[in-house]
Amino acid sequence: MAAVEQLQSDAARDTKVRSRDVNVYYGEIHALKHVDLDIYANEVTSLIGPSGCGKSTYLRCLNRMNDVIDGCRVTGEIALDGDDIYDKSLDVVQLRARVGMVFQKPNPFPKSLFDNIAYGPRIHGLGTHKDELDEIVQSSLERAGLWNEVKDRLDKPGTGLSGGQQQRLCIARAIAVNPEVILMDEPCSALDPIATAKIEELIDELRTNFTIVIVTHSMQQAARVSQRTAFFHLGILVEVNETEQIFTNPSDERTQGYITGRFG
Amino acid sequence: MKVIPAMGHEHIVRSFDQELETINGSVLRMGGMAEAQLANAVDALSRRDPERANRVIASDARIDELEQSINETAVSLLARRQPMANDLRAIVAALKIASDIERIGDYAKNIAKRVQTLTQIPPVPPAHSVPHMANLAQVIIKEVLDAYVAQDAEKARRAWMRDAEVDEMYTSLFRELLTYMMEDPRAITPCTHLLFVAKNIERIGDHATNIAELIYYQVTGDRMEGGRPKGDDSSFQVVEQPDETKVEADESAVTEAGE
Numbered sequence: 001m002a003a004v005e006q007l008q009s010d011a012a013r014d015t016k017v018r019s020r021d022v023n024v025y026y027g028e029i030h031a032l033k034h035v036d037l038d039i040y041a042n043e044v045t046s047l048i049g050p051s052g053c054g055k056s057t058y059l060r061c062l063n064r065m066n067d068v069i070d071g072c073r074v075t076g077e078i079a080l081d082g083d084d085i086y087d088k089s090l091d092v093v094q095l096r097a098r099v100g101m102v103f104q105k106p107n108p109f110p111k112s113l114f115d116n117i118a119y120g121p122r123i124h125g126l127g128t129h130k131d132e133l134d135e136i137v138q139s140s141l142e143r144a145g146l147w148n149e150v151k152d153r154l155d156k157p158g159t160g161l162s163g164g165q166q167q168r169l170c171i172a173r174a175i176a177v178n179p180e181v182i183l184m185d186e187p188c189s190a191l192d193p194i195a196t197a198k199i200e201e202l203i204d205e206l207r208t209n210f211t212i213v214i215v216t217h218s219m220q221q222a223a224r225v226s227q228r229t230a231f232f233h234l235g236i237l238v239e240v241n242e243t244e245q246i247f248t249n250p251s252d253e254r255t256q257g258y259i260t261g262r263f264g
Numbered sequence: 265m266k267v268i269p270a271m272g273h274e275h276i277v278r279s280f281d282q283e284l285e286t287i288n289g290s291v292l293r294m295g296g297m298a299e300a301q302l303a304n305a306v307d308a309l310s311r312r313d314p315e316r317a318n319r320v321i322a323s324d325a326r327i328d329e330l331e332q333s334i335n336e337t338a339v340s341l342l343a344r345r346q347p348m349a350n351d352l353r354a355i356v357a358a359l360k361i362a363s364d365i366e367r368i369g370d371y372a373k374n375i376a377k378r379v380q381t382l383t384q385i386p387p388v389p390p391a392h393s394v395p396h397m398a399n400l401a402q403v404i405i406k407e408v409l410d411a412y413v414a415q416d417a418e419k420a421r422r423a424w425m426r427d428a429e430v431d432e433m434y435t436s437l438f439r440e441l442l443t444y445m446m447e448d449p450r451a452i453t454p455c456t457h458l459l460f461v462a463k464n465i466e467r468i469g470d471h472a473t474n475i476a477e478l479i480y481y482q483v484t485g486d487r488m489e490g491g492r493p494k495g496d497d498s499s500f501q502v503v504e505q506p507d508e509t510k511v512e513a514d515e516s517a518v519t520e521a522g523e
Contacts, residue, residue: 256349
């Protein structure tokens with residue numbers, strides 16, 4: 001990136017999600033320790049680190065998916081556009097409409113393609129008329145790059161699509177409710193390289209309208225898709241920086257050990 | 265400047281380490297060969313030994329081959345290992361260092377070619393100053409290669425600083441050669457050849473400093489800060505240096521480096 005462009009982008013950066021001293025305990029286990037991390041708007045932030053390092057745990061804090069895990073306790077402060085998302089009065093369902101999620105394994109509902117996309121808008125009361133729903137379904141599928149492949153079979157089950165198409169269907173489903181942040185937990189680990197490339201291209205397009213946080217085991221993927229990269233190890237956020245900096249000249253020995261394949 | 269120990273741990277995939285060692289070893293071997301080529305070329309000059317000069321010319325192909333093999337190893341490592349951080353820097357540095365060493369080899373070969381001609385015409389006194397200058401260039405190459413082995417950024421920087429001495433020697437040789445040529449037109453042919461020899465050595469010094477910069481980058485991940493001290497004023501030896509070109513002297517040196 002040119003130096004001037006870099007400066008401009010730094011000045012234009014808005015913090016979308018602000019985390020301070022975030023701790024997560026699973027019963028006695030202290031899984032995430034004192035994490036301070038800012039996620040910037042309209043950027044892709046990737047979370048990397050070895051298995052069990054806390055990156056998925058952190059991701060799940062951002063839309064309170066940890067609430068459903070027994071014995072899980074979250075402390076600290078996480079603010080979305082300045083509002084504490086762990087506030088007692090906050091409606092978790094509303095939060096998850098603002099912070100959508102895509103999982104490792106594509107998980108379409110056992111319903112038609114149309115209903116897969118229309119499900120979210122319906123429960124959030126977004127499309128009351130058939131016309132509105134039609135439009136939401138079409139635009140969501142278009143934004144997910146799937147419309148041309150499926151427009152003639154919207155009444156067919158979502159489970160009949162290929163793995164890569166299913167994952168794009170899940171992304172279309174996530175954006176149908178017009179979220180602000182999209183969380184992705186290893187969205188490509190079950191996909192072949194072509195399907196992966198399509199998702200990565202999609203991620204790059206989506207960041208114009210959304211803020212994206214992606215957990216990935218593929219460092220190459222983190223290097224390809226994200227603007228910023230955070231490295232977690234043993235529940236600690238070791239280092240966060242511009243992706244290019246992390247992969248050419250990391251400042252922490254642990255980061256370097258991990259990304260160069262020398263860990264241990 | 266924060267330096268992370270580069271080779272503190274071995275890779276989980278051991279063949280990756282072996283390939284990195286191979287490329288490291290090749291760069292060093294290539295550097296050693298170029299250093300010897302320069303020494304032999306200058307030796308041929310002081311002994312007026314065309315045979316030795318011929319051997320230098322013939323040996324250059326081996327340096328070129330080694331560069332080719334380093335390029336292939338580097339491309340293969342980039343394609344198959346997707347190196348990151350210090351590994352990535354090591355491979356990029358090896359690629360670029362190899363091309364600088366290859367140029368040093370070419371200059372040594374060029375010196376040897378001039379020696380072939382010089383041995384056929386009567387000697388001129390400045391021929392004795394050239395080996396002195398070449399010695400210094402050789403010392404810098406050696407220091408730079410030592411810095412590469414030790415992965416020592418400070419050592420690389422110290423070697424880098426010494427190039428100014430080569431430049432200064434070049435300027436004084438230039439003046440000396442000019443004087444001889446003005447005094448005796450018959451000295452023009454040998455002196456011109458010697459001038460090119462000296463210029464080649466000066467360029468070798470520049471490539472050695474490039475290598476020092478690459479080592480610094482490989483070790484620290486940062487670019488070496490600050491301008492390099494320049495001692496080459498030969499561009500302004502006959503005419504007076506105009507004011508604005510004094511300011512641009514640095515740029516003219518850069519242009520020359522691009523030749």
